[in-house]
Amino acid sequence: MSDARMSGSRIVLRALEDQGVDIIFGYPGGAVLPLYDAIFQQNRIRHVLVRHEQGATHMAEGYARSTGKPGVVLVTSGPGATNAVTGLTDAMMDSIPVVCLTGQVATHLIGNDAFQEADTVGITRPCTKHNYLVRDVDDLARVIHEAFYVATSGRPGPVVVDIPKDVSVAEGEYVPPGTVRHKTYRPRLKGDPGAIERAVKMLISAKRPIVYSGGGVVNSGPSASRLLTEFVRLTGFPITSTVMGLGCFPASDPQWLGMLGMHGTYEANLAMAGCDVMVAVGARFDDRITGRLDEFSKGSRKIHIDIDPSSINKNVPVDVAVVGDCAHVLEDMIGVWKSSGVRPDASSVEDWWNQIDTWRGRDCLRYEQGDGPIKPQYALERLRERCEGRDVYVTTDVGQHQMWAAQFLPFEKPNRWMTSGGLGTMGYGLPAAIGVQIAHPGAPVVCVSGEASLLMCIQELSTAVQHRAPVKVFLLNNRYMGMVRQWQELLHGGRYAESYMDSLPDFVRLAESFGVTGLRATEPGELDKVVEEMMAVPGPVIADIRVDPDENCFPMIPAGSAHYDMLLGPNGDTEVNEDGLAVV
């Protein structure tokens, strides 16, 4: 008998170790007790005990997005698995690599409505990239290695491995990674040279070009951001990005137009509308970008670089599709651009930049602080100033505060900005920040949150304390589900149905009850002191920033509208109309 024989739970731990896993986010229960026993008997892998399985999945996402490595989750059968579903769906929508191990009732009980049985593979089929039910301990090692391969290659995503209790107890054979090669799943990395050639040619012929980058650049790894930056500087073209791609191109660069989309900048959205050639890099033409499809950038030719063929021509038909990893494709494009003797017509591109500068002159993010209540934008600007020059990681929850954070916090590098974009999961921010902090123990980690979102996973403060994760919750507390209130104000005649929260907790005392520092600012003059203290305190903090409850987030292109229906500010501030676009 070879020494590769061991219990299923030891196989799991060995496989995780061989996959380079250092952290598991998890929560125990009956079906995973053998696995917890194996965790207890080793000390290479650290287990972070969460307070709710949803928290574990978001921590794994934060860990993954900030490191580029897959996040690992371990939960029990039944309710453990169902509690993980929101985070799995979130990871699916945002292409985050997560491997989630779920306990399952013993194989002979499956289908019996056994205690804490749930059809986990059935439930998670549509919200995972792939999932497995392991019925034989001899498949266990292979399946776990395969799960890591599937989660991290091509377009990343969550993978569930459901492990019945008898399988984790049984003895089986361990096989190391590397000996496992997947039969069918081998995504294409290199782009087709012909398509790359056509793409570069089209870009060279452009008079009004734009680069539209997205989360795929983060997925590809830091070299993709370097290559994107090199390419953009080489071409001199303007660049905008989705909320998922922030940091892939330095926000301090003059070629940066800010974020595009529903709450994107005036200049970014008008440049998208008026361009004649657009190149999408790892972005998926989401409806928060395109708005009304039949009005989306009607006059442009489009190039799309994406690793997932199903992203191409899904919403918007494109003229040139390059299927491949964007780092590989950008590298090849840089090569073709450099070796081509032809350059874009300089005076046309200059005219285009002049046009863009006029749009920029509109200063679409301006707001007025005045003497009144703290404006959320101002609070973020004070935070921004305090963090200047420091390598800060930022997570957010979902709502107005998320969009203000995207607009007002600049990112110079990828993997520094973690937000729930596709699913828009309130409750993501705090656990994601803890996951980031555990991956980067010394780094400053700030969670920009809203009071409604924060309450969805507030229990994870306890995790932060237990695991010494000194995350800073910068709470833009407007006492409203602000984003809901904003839509009700603008689109539902000001009927504020259930968007005001009565009986909110005192967040300072709430923080203190968890052993966390609680701070508060109610006037603009108090902000700097609170921000300073928040960043200086060694442990976790909730800074309850009481902001103007009536502030709205602009610009805004209401869902399903065209870019020329953009709302630029509170009543009176003009909207854009088609005449305003006569230049393009």
Next chain:
Amino acid sequence: MDTEQRYHTIAVLVDNEAGVLARVIGLFSGRGYNIESLTVAEVDTEEKLSRITLVTSGTPMVIEQIKAQLERLVPVHKVSDLTVDGPSVERELALIKVRGSGEKRVESLRIADIFRARVVDSTADSFVFEMTGSTEKLDAFIELMKPLGLVDVSRTGVVAISRGAGPM
């Protein structure tokens, strides 16, 4: 943009493992694609491969999405659009039960003969016909059986394969 809905017959080679059909069907229901017909059976016992033949409909953009989404499923080996990838043969099999006596019974036999349907079961007052052919041919036969005492129909759905020597 071409917005015309067309029928496509798509063959999908998959690992014959638990849940694979659920993945394919879940993809169609979850994303709101049509399934006109679907057949599945193991075609390679050594490699444990099954072949799914799907008939679906959609605009060219939707059909392209369907194929890309199918290819994204981990246990899928190959996807082939038989409607556009060259000439192909399509067949369907049906078992059709007809009950009647006298003139009607004779008439149903006469028509079955014309359609080359075989009698696979008969009693004093019923027949079960077996018939293979194109979907349209089966439809036509079933239509003719209605006034003659049609009781029950069981159809396999379309199976298809490309013409010529090449594999899928």
